[in-house]
Amino acid sequence: GAGVSQSPSNKVTEKGKDVELRCDPISGHTALYWYRQSLGQGLEFLIYFQGNSAPDKSGLPSDRFSAERTGGSVSTLTIQRTQQEDSAVYLCASSSGTHQETQYFGPGTRLLVL
Amino acid sequence: AQSVTQPDIHITVSEGASLELRCNYSYGATPYLFWYVQSPGQGLQLLLKYFSGDTLVQGIKGFEAEFKRSQSSFNLRKPSVHWSDAAEYFCAVGAGTGRRALTFGSGTRLQVQP
Numbered sequence: 001g002a003g004v005s006q007s008p009s010n011k012v013t014e015k016g017k018d019v020e021l022r023c024d025p026i027s028g029h030t031a032l033y034w035y036r037q038s039l040g041q042g043l044e045f046l047i048y049f050q051g052n053s054a055p056d057k058s059g060l061p062s063d064r065f066s067a068e069r070t071g072g073s074v075s076t077l078t079i080q081r082t083q084q085e086d087s088a089v090y091l092c093a094s095s096s097g098t099h100q101e102t103q104y105f106g107p108g109t110r111l112l113v114l
Numbered sequence: 115a116q117s118v119t120q121p122d123i124h125i126t127v128s129e130g131a132s133l134e135l136r137c138n139y140s141y142g143a144t145p146y147l148f149w150y151v152q153s154p155g156q157g158l159q160l161l162l163k164y165f166s167g168d169t170l171v172q173g174i175k176g177f178e179a180e181f182k183r184s185q186s187s188f189n190l191r192k193p194s195v196h197w198s199d200a201a202e203y204f205c206a207v208g209a210g211t212g213r214r215a216l217t218f219g220s221g222t223r224l225q226v227q228p
Contacts, residue, residue, distance in 0.1 A: 004157075031214065033214075033215060033216075035216075042218060042219075042220045042221065043206075043218035043221075045215035045216070045217070048214055056215070059215065091158065093158075101214070102148070102163055103160075104160070105157040105159075106157050107156060108157050
């Protein structure tokens with residue numbers, strides 16, 4: 001079946017602009033995660049959605065970052081007033097949400113802030 | 115808080131040689147452990163996982179890993195490396211309850227010489 005998909009694959013933006021990154025999880029997966037992969041920080045957790053529960057936002061680095069998940073499926077990560085340090089690969093993962101779960105990752109969105 | 119250490123940043127092996135990538139974790143309870151592989155420009159692909167039971171787990175592409183609780187380790191092994199195994203390898207630890215986000219090591223880049 002289809003895996004996790006993300007769009008766009010690449011995004012170049014100017015400092016100060018807002019960007020939206022999209023994630024389509026595997027059908028039926030109730031849990032969705034966003035991670036960031038950057039040269040200096042490695043792979044970092046950003047935010048986690050599980051069903052209708054309140055999201056775990058503990059990994060968001062600043063209030064410029066936000067995410068939503070509509071209808072328990074597609075998620076959008078929004079970065080407002082982008083900064084050069086936001087340049088990274090943003091990875092989305094989904095899982096079944098059951099007890100012993102495996103996270104399946106999408107190909108990522110490469111964000112470059114000029 | 116959980117943490118993962120991959121002490122080898124970069125490893126070079128000859129094609130056909132055996133491989134062992136080291137991973138040490140810190141976690142208060144029995145961890146969920148994963149190895150992922152990332153090829154250039156790609157997302158993360160799951161190689162194998164350990165949740166419980168047999169401490170030697172088999173994965174895809176001929177990889178295996180052994181969970182050693184006494185050493186807090188989960189090393190990845192392959193008896194004979196192929197050129198196509200050149201990639202970056204990430205060890206990750208997850209919690210069974212509560213926060214479900216994975217904590218990743220910094221990765222080991224594998225180079226394969228002909």
